[in-house]
Amino acid sequence: MVKQVKPDLDVRIGKLDLKNPVMVASGTFGYGEEFVDFIDLKKLGAIVTKTITVSPRLGNLPPRTCETPAGMLNSIGLENPGIDKFIAEKLPSLKKLDIPVIVSIASIEDPDEFTVLARQLDKIKEVSALELNISCPNLHKDKLISQDAKDTFELVSLVRKVTGKCLITKLSPNVISISEIALAAEAAGSDAVALINTLGGMSIDVDKRQPKIASWSGGLSGPAIRPVAVKMVWEAHNKIKIPIIGMGGIMDTQSALEFFIAGASAISVGTANFINPRASIEIISGLKAYMADNNMRNLSVLIGSLKACKD
Amino acid sequence: MRPAQIKAKIISNKRFKDSYWHLEFESRLIAESALPGQFVNIKVADGVEPLLRRPLSIHGTAGSRVRLFYEVVGAGTRLLSNRRVGEFLDVIGPLGNSFSLPGKLQGVKFQPPILVAGGMGAAPLVFLAKKIRSSRPLVLIGARTKSKLLCSREFKALGCQVKIATDDGSGGFKGRVTELLIQLLRQEISSVRGSAIYACGPRPMLKAVTKIACENNIDSQLSLEEHMACGIGACLGCVVATKSGYKRVCKDGPVFSGKELTW
Known part of the structure; x- marks a missing residue:
């Protein structure tokens, strides 16, 4: 009789210990409350909140989303209640879940807004980590912070000075070299990188000759971008030492596995939450089954286990 | 639930x-x-x-x-x-939320509610008509042409009074269903004042219904249609502008009070 191993799914992301490597991506899960009817949130490895800014934001004009081949575009524009209301109204229920809460933060005008947010969140014990969203494509900027290695280094260094919390830097795929940006984040003291944010995209209604979303263009997500994301995780994994949280079109266990094999230490389920609210939970059990079938006792055997093609 | x-x-x-x-x-x-x-x-x-x-x-x-x-x-x-x-x-x-049933609106009980259906907007209103059939709703159905009129038989079977409007005059009133609504409110102003208007249909129709309801001091409830990504309130994709900021059609709606919307 073959003795099956009992796989251990726990993983360490910088200063953060996760009981399993499956998180939900920022902007696709609200603050968790919309999903309580469908899943047991306590089973998640971590929750990454919708991005918070210093002041409340109304967000962009509707229509804000449209479907594309095997994907979707969105331009929500970081609609959020602002940090004070988030702490007062959204955080209490997240705290009760007893799972790591990763708060995504962004600046709108001045990079110093990041330090204002980080200082405020640094004081809250239940906030396990901060995700620096320096890659949102929907703020009508000519250039994102994460599209420049120097800007990325400076921003991460700035936040690093004001908080001891685990820092995750979320990067844009719209760059020439993802490893160059990931190296800059690492050098500035980021504990991990999250790869990838959405890809810039556009879709046109040819009858009206108008863009399908009011902000002209938006961020592309879903299975359509998965190969782009997997390659970027693999590229970064070959260059950096800090852990990678992989995301981009993960729909199920198979697609999640691609990211681990490419070098991700954890993954985030994003757009799939919209279609199958149970996707994240199904991936946790699917991952366990795959590891047991392949005699993997822990995740370190799986992470970055990619081999060259052979006949 | x-x-x-x-x-x-x-x-x-x-x-x-x-x-x-x-x-x-x-x-x-x-x-x-x-x-x-x-x-x-x-x-x-x-x-x-x-x-x-x-x-x-x-x-x-x-x-x-x-x-x-x-x-x-x-x-x-x-x-x-x-x-x-x-x-x-x-x-x-x-x-999503649901229509507030008559009686809950301003405590008016004995006026027949008016249902205004444009095109596929008839679909949810049949369900509503069934729930409130005892109040004998008056249903106005509009379409471009007679063959596009939907659900009139179902509304009649539920005991509703049905009036139709077609843009080309091939059936019933010639003109828009909102023009028919204005005409009826003028004719029967005493019998329908204070009753509620429930509407579902294309956005221009809903905007016109809101305006007419407002001018006649009648409460209106509109069921909105919008492209949705999640449908459960998470993505903030399907928002509509209201007096209290953007609201999600999927979770805060799809039914909104005419007084609330600022489109």
Whole structure:
């Protein structure tokens, strides 16, 4: 009789210990409350909140989303209640879940807004980590912070000075070299990188000759971008030492596995939450089954286990 | 009632006329808890094409069955029309808020409510008419032409008084259903004042209904249609402008008070 191993799914992301490597991506899960009817949130490895800014934001004009081949575009524009209301109204229920809460933060005008947010969140014990969203494509900027290695280094260094919390830097795929940006984040003291944010995209209604979303263009997500994301995780994994949280079109266990094999230490389920609210939970059990079938006792055997093609 | 994600067996899926279809699926949970105005979000096919679910309003319930009335307008609804009896549909529902029933509005009880249906907007209003049939609603149905008029037989079978309007005059009043509404309110001002107007249909029609209701000091409730990514309130994609900021059509709606909207 073959003795099956009992796989251990726990993983360490910088200063953060996760009981399993499956998180939900920022902007696709609200603050968790919309999903309580469908899943047991306590089973998640971590929750990454919708991005918070210093002041409340109304967000962009509707229509804000449209479907594309095997994907979707969105331009929500970081609609959020602002940090004070988030702490007062959204955080209490997240705290009760007893799972790591990763708060995504962004600046709108001045990079110093990041330090204002980080200082405020640094004081809250239940906030396990901060995700620096320096890659949102929907703020009508000519250039994102994460599209420049120097800007990325400076921003991460700035936040690093004001908080001891685990820092995750979320990067844009719209760059020439993802490893160059990931190296800059690492050098500035980021504990991990999250790869990838959405890809810039556009879709046109040819009858009206108008863009399908009011902000002209938006961020592309879903299975359509998965190969782009997997390659970027693999590229970064070959260059950096800090852990990678992989995301981009993960729909199920198979697609999640691609990211681990490419070098991700954890993954985030994003757009799939919209279609199958149970996707994240199904991936946790699917991952366990795959590891047991392949005699993997822990995740370190799986992470970055990619081999060259052979006949 | 909390929504659930279920696999529901298709009981029937038949073309009614032209591109209009009726679908019935089995779900005691949804059938017993659904309220008029609510919708279900359906994964029409396995796989990633199309990626997103399709939101469809609930047309009616009977026992443990849920009835949908839909128009084949694109790839998603075409795939739904190809689904066979006995297959299982991945359904999330019931979702969204619901119409406030008459009587709850300003305490007015004895005026007949007016239902205004434009095109496919008739679908959720049939469910509403069934729930409030004892108040003998007056139903106005509008369409471009007579052959596009929907659900008049169903409304009549429920005991509603039905009046129709066609843009080309091929049936009933010649003109828009909102022009018919104005005419009726002028004629019967004493008998309908204070009653509620419930409307579902294209956005220009809903805007006109809101204006007419406001001018006549009548409460209006409008069921909005919007492209949705999640349908459960998470993505903030389907928002509409209201006096208190953007609200989600899928979760805060799809039914909004005319007084609330600022479009």
